[in-house]
Amino acid sequence: MISDVLIIGAGGAGLSAAIAAQEEGLSVRVLTKEYPTRSQTCMAQGGINAALGNHGEDSIEAHIANTLKSAHGEADENAVVFMCEEAPNAIVWLDSIGVPFSRTPDGKIAQRTLGGASAARACFAQDYTGLKILHTLYDKALALGVEMLADKFLLELLKNTDDAVCGAKVLDIRTGEVQTYFAKSVVLATGGYSRIYGHYSTNSKISTGDGIAAAKHAGARLLGMEFVQFHPTGLKNSSILISESARGEGGYVLNSKGERFTNELAPRDELSRAIDAEIKKGEDVFIDIRHLGEEFIDENLPQERKLAKLYENVDPVHELIPIKPVAHYTMGGIEVDNVSQTSVDGLFACGECANHRVHGANRLGGNSLLEIVVFGREAGKSAAKRAKSLDDFNANTQESTHILERLEDFSNEIDFYQVQKELAELFYTKVGIVRKPSELQEVHNKLQEINTQLPRMGVSDTNKIYNTNLLEFLEFCNMLELAQSIVEASLARKKSCGAHFVAEE
Numbered sequence: 137m138i139s140d141v142l143i144i145g146a147g148g149a150g151l152s153a154a155i156a157a158q159e160e161g162l163s164v165r166v167l168t169k170e171y172p173t174r175s176q177t178c179m180a181q182g183g184i185n186a187a188l189g190n191h192g193e194d195s196i197e198a199h200i201a202n203t204l205k206s207a208h209g210e211a212d213e214n215a216v217v218f219m220c221e222e223a224p225n226a227i228v229w230l231d232s233i234g235v236p237f238s239r240t241p242d243g244k245i246a247q248r249t250l251g252g253a254s255a256a257r258a259c260f261a262q263d264y265t266g267l268k269i270l271h272t273l274y275d276k277a278l279a280l281g282v283e284m285l286a287d288k289f290l291l292e293l294l295k296n297t298d299d300a301v302c303g304a305k306v307l308d309i310r311t312g313e314v315q316t317y318f319a320k321s322v323v324l325a326t327g328g329y330s331r332i333y334g335h336y337s338t339n340s341k342i343s344t345g346d347g348i349a350a351a352k353h354a355g356a357r358l359l360g361m362e363f364v365q366f367h368p369t370g371l372k373n374s375s376i377l378i379s380e381s382a383r384g385e386g387g388y389v390l391n392s393k394g395e396r397f398t399n400e401l402a403p404r405d406e407l408s409r410a411i412d413a414e415i416k417k418g419e420d421v422f423i424d425i426r427h428l429g430e431e432f433i434d435e436n437l438p439q440e441r442k443l444a445k446l447y448e449n450v451d452p453v454h455e456l457i458p459i460k461p462v463a464h465y466t467m468g469g470i471e472v473d474n475v476s477q478t479s480v481d482g483l484f485a486c487g488e489c490a491n492h493r494v495h496g497a498n499r500l501g502g503n504s505l506l507e508i509v510v511f512g513r514e515a516g517k518s519a520a521k522r523a524k525s526l527d528d529f530n531a532n533t534q535e536s537t538h539i540l541e542r543l544e545d546f547s548n549e550i551d552f553y554q555v556q557k558e559l560a561e562l563f564y565t566k567v568g569i570v571r572k573p574s575e576l577q578e579v580h581n582k583l584q585e586i587n588t589q590l591p592r593m594g595v596s597d598t599n600k601i602y603n604t605n606l607l608e609f610l611e612f613c614n615m616l617e618l619a620q621s622i623v624e625a626s627l628a629r630k631k632s633c634g635a636h637f638v639a640e641e
């Protein structure tokens with residue numbers, strides 16, 4: 137089963153890469169554990185940035201300056217310039233393939249202001265921006281003839297005797313079979329790792345960092361793993377996101393006394409810390425959009441109203457929305473160069489699983505959807521270029537080292553679901569918005585203890601078909617692996633920087 141390009145992950149990044157590679161006239165196969173249209177990209181609400189200036193003045197220079205400022209010196213200026221310069225083309229392309237962007241009365245693409253932006257720069261489709269982009273990309277990829285295989289769980293990357301990646305080993309979720317897919321180039325587009333924070337996260341259950349863990353096993357370097365972005369406005373009880381569009385459209389952040397205590401459009405790291413400090417003083421914190429009026433809310437923020445009603449039992453047209461900051465986006469990931477090449481030959485990466493150094497220590501709202509389209513397409517082109525340039529294909533693979541090979545020896549005395557919950561709690565309180573070196577060390581020690589106990593965990597369900605117990609254990613192992621990378625990177629970075637905020641002991 138050899139293809140020219142194998143893409144793992146069918147979110148916005150994977151599908152953008154697949155379309156670009158297919159347009160090069162190559163055979164492209166996409167494997168994904170979730171059905172493509174349910175990838176986390178569909179949850180993005182607020183918008184995608186491009187300095188179009190359709191709603192007041194804006195410039196590419198301002199977009200670059202805002203992005204670099206928010207990144208706290210951790211971004212690569214060339215990569216940021218490339219992304220911001222490409223942004224208007226990306227919007228024109230998305231528009232041309234059918235993304236139904238909201239429009240101004242004179243028919244231009246509508247734009248709104250998100251945190252840290254000096255202008256109304258985020259293009260949106262109401263507050264369903266990611267969903268509309270994802271589904272349009274999926275239609276386009278299918279129309280071009282990209283082969284799409286769902287219910288395939290990446291276990292490990294295959295490396296050949298030249299030490300290059302030459303494919304992937306996956307678990308077929310429908311049958312329980314382990315399968316091998318060879319390819320001349322492999323692109324990882326498997327999303328981020330915020331689910332380490334369990335239910336203290338806005339992310340879907342699939343964001344368990346599987347691709348990053350597989351890349352780490354294959355010897356790829358990771359970068360910036362300590363930079364985990366907390367979104368200031370998760371719903372208090374469920375952590376479901378109330379999008380930045382609510383503040384972008386004029387919503388206020390209030391404490392229990394009804395006071396506005398912060399700049400609502402500050403970058404996320406600053407606003408999350410301000411809200412966290414208020415909560416630690418014993419205050420409740422809310423978003424207030426009542427003054428925007430029912431008609432405006434239903435036209436521009438319909439999803440926010442639905443989510444608040446469904447998951448917090450409040451109607452934002454008449455009531456305050458209780459919120460708390462929760463883990464939302466992971467800036468760190470697989471280190472890639474400016475053509476999305478990882479440190480391992482044959483392996484490319486894009487989207488939230490990769491670190492293209494465009495977000496640095498703190499991502500700006502609206503820049504992730506932009507990154508997945510711009511660098512997704514670049515990764516597809518780079519993977520295609522490598523596939524075309526290969527004279528011979530070496531499929532002599534090295535021996536497998538995946539945990540699945542050893543699972544029969546695991547005893548299943550300790551409930552890993554319970555350990556996962558404890559780990560999430562520990563991460564939220566000690567590897568969260570404010571971090572202390574002594575607490576990071578405590579978490580580091582705890583991780584070592586969990587690792588020693590791992591052979592006493594395992595799965596109780598021995599079914600082959602749709603064995604979610606097995607999948608969740610494999611995801612738990614991946615998160616455990618990356619939890620260590622986060623804590624080690626956090627301990628190594630002694631000074632505060634963006635989302636990594638170090639407090640005095």
Ligand SMILES: Cc1cc2nc3c(=O)[nH]c(=O)nc-3n(C[C@H](O)[C@H](O)[C@H](O)COP(=O)(O)OP(=O)(O)OC[C@H]3O[C@@H](n4cnc5c(N)ncnc54)[C@H](O)[C@@H]3O)c2cc1C
Nearest residue numbers: 145146147149169170177180182183290327487488504505
């Ligand atoms: C609630 C919410 C709102 C957001 N709003 C915005 C916004 O308004 N603007 C913005 O710019 N950004 C926003 N973001 C961030 C943005 O949506 C994501 O960063 C981006 O969509 C990630 O895209 P991706 O393609 O990299 O990954 P994903 O969309 O997460 O896709 C990952 C893919 O990899 C597959 N996969 C994962 N593991 C495996 C495995 N083991 N085997 C096989 N396949 C696997 C999954 O099935 C999936 O298809 C938001 C995020 C959230 C959670």
